[in-house]
Amino acid sequence: MHVYHNFLCLFLHCIIVINHTVNEVKWLNLFSLEEGTKKHLRILLYGPSGSGKSSFINSVDSVCQNRISRPAAASSSGDTFTYKTHQIQKGKAGRYHPFVFNDAMGLEGIRGVCEEDIKHAMQGHLKEGYKFNAASALHPSDEGYNENPDRNDMADILVCVVSANAVPFLKDDTLNKMQIIRTAARDYDIPQMAILTKIDEACPIVKKSIKNVYKSKHIKKMELQSKLGIPLTDIFPVKNYHEEHDLNSDIDVLILKALRQIIQIGNDHINKGTEFVR
Numbered sequence: 001m002h003v004y005h006n007f008l009c010l011f012l013h014c015i016i017v018i019n020h021t022v023n024e025v026k027w028l029n030l031f032s033l034e035e036g037t038k039k040h041l042r043i044l045l046y047g048p049s050g051s052g053k054s055s056f057i058n059s060v061d062s063v064c065q066n067r068i069s070r071p072a073a074a075s076s077s078g079d080t081f082t083y084k085t086h087q088i089q090k091g092k093a094g095r096y097h098p099f100v101f102n103d104a105m106g107l108e109g110i111r112g113v114c115e116e117d118i119k120h121a122m123q124g125h126l127k128e129g130y131k132f133n134a135a136s137a138l139h140p141s142d143e144g145y146n147e148n149p150d151r152n153d154m155a156d157i158l159v160c161v162v163s164a165n166a167v168p169f170l171k172d173d174t175l176n177k178m179q180i181i182r183t184a185a186r187d188y189d190i191p192q193m194a195i196l197t198k199i200d201e202a203c204p205i206v207k208k209s210i211k212n213v214y215k216s217k218h219i220k221k222m223e224l225q226s227k228l229g230i231p232l233t234d235i236f237p238v239k240n241y242h243e244e245h246d247l248n249s250d251i252d253v254l255i256l257k258a259l260r261q262i263i264q265i266g267n268d269h270i271n272k273g274t275e276f277v278r
């Protein structure tokens, strides 16, 4: 009887999650920007290196394409980092979703990105292909500086990406940089949220099953709100696709939840901006 009950619960859980995922993908495929606003919604990711920024872009691409794909190179190291816009294919080749991702070089220490460059990225001053330099921020007289960014170059939402297992060990200089970046985004009126990656590595019960994420005492104890300076309601836990060969609805559902919130908040920002223009 007990086994039968467990099996029934698992079966119902799978049906609910798959149904939810299908609805979220439908919503995503129907999503478009208001006519006359922008070509695409620009999502700017930043955070420590190795926190899962590239893997998040790959995970979104995988969920959107319904197969594992890795358009953004994921790695945990690398000395050169290029500013690049990632589009997400929609169905057939040559068609793309109306949102794009940029990610920035990792934050930490003297080998980390200068916070000024994240400010430049928010305002659209970084040209495609710009090579970040940890030693000095881009200067308006430099080649990679876009002097006259249009609204398509500007970020619509800033997303801090941190891995759950790294949160307790974030160093003061990284936390300071994050604070400077958040303050700048507030000044530019760019909305912000955070993604908590690698939840599988931070807690044994989540490793066992991703659906335990909201039960995890480890994650609850992390003081995320005070560390990241972002309200808990705007921090989304995800497990990226990083070594899997197949999609999994429990992973999809968290990625889609985070993505939908990013898009909705970013879109509100775009629409608010055009109210002033009108």
Ligand SMILES: Nc1nc2c(ncn2[C@@H]2O[C@H](COP(=O)(O)OP(=O)(O)O)[C@@H](O)[C@H]2O)c(=O)[nH]1
Pocket: 048, 049, 050, 051, 052, 053, 054, 055, 056, 073, 074, 075, 076, 106, 197, 198, 199, 200, 201, 238, 239, 240, 241, 242, 243
């Ligand atoms: N276990 C686990 N590993 C992850 C996750 N996301 C990324 N990784 C791994 O963490 C490493 C760094 O990820 P990457 O996306 O390159 O980080 P980035 O430097 O922020 O772009 C890679 O080896 C990934 O495979 C996750 O959610 N769970």
Ligand SMILES: [Mg+2]
Pocket: 053, 054, 055, 073, 074, 075, 103
């Ligand atoms: Mg990366």
